[in-house]
Amino acid sequence: MWGYKVDDEFQLLSGLYFVDLIWTPYEHAHEIFVTFEIEKDGRRAIKNLEKLFGTSAESVEKPYQHYTIIHDCKLTKGNKQIIQQRATQYNIHLFENVKNDSIEKKRLDDELKQLRIEIPEIIKRKGKMSDIL
Numbered sequence: 536m537w538g539y540k541v542d543d544e545f546q547l548l549s550g551l552y553f554v555d556l557i558w559t560p561y562e563h564a565h566e567i568f569v570t571f572e573i574e575k576d577g578r579r580a581i582k583n584l585e586k587l588f589g590t591s592a593e594s595v596e597k598p599y600q601h602y603t604i605i606h607d608c609k610l611t612k613g614n615k616q617i618i619q620q621r622a623t624q625y626n627i628h629l630f631e632n633v634k635n636d637s638i639e640k641k642r643l644d645d646e647l648k649q650l651r652i653e654i655p656e657i658i659k660r661k662g663k664m665s666d667i668l
Contacts, residue, residue: 538652539569547595552586557598560652569650570598577605577631581617588625597625600650604643605631 539558545567546553556571572583580603587595603618609631610618618629630643 537650545570547586548590552590554586555583558650566596567598569600569602571602571604573604573606575606576608577610577614580605580610581614584618584621584627588621588627600626600628602643602646603627603629604633605629606634608632 537558539560542557542559543555544553545557554567554570555573557567558569558571559566560568570587572580574580574583584601584603587598587601609615610629615629615631618627621627622629628646630639630646633640633643
């Protein structure tokens with residue numbers, strides 16, 4: 536509906552690691568484009584970031600955007616600082632306690648809506664390209 540192919544439990548490095556959810560635009564040649572790690576309580580948030588950002592770019596394609604979503608609570612101060620430091624290097628977005636915090640949930644919803652790909656516009660552009668060829 537938003538112009539992405541969706542895969543859950545996406546394998547990295549031949550199944551050594553998994554990413555909870557990825558979105559890949561149909562028109563681009565990316566294997567992964569937007570990634571999501573969704574954690575119930577945040578204990579594994581840093582470990583899951585390292586799967587993507589602690590490995591070499593030759594081994595794992597870095598996503599255009601990454602979302603760490605903590606469902607039921609907030610991160611500890613120390614863990615939040617580590618994730619915020621990584622966010623200065625990559626397009627990492629952190630959302631905490633989305634189950635219980637309506638403002639944070641709305642912020643996540645608004646952020647994701649900005650990633651929407653307009654399908655009619657893609658079809659229109661693809662049609663123009665085929666006319667040229």
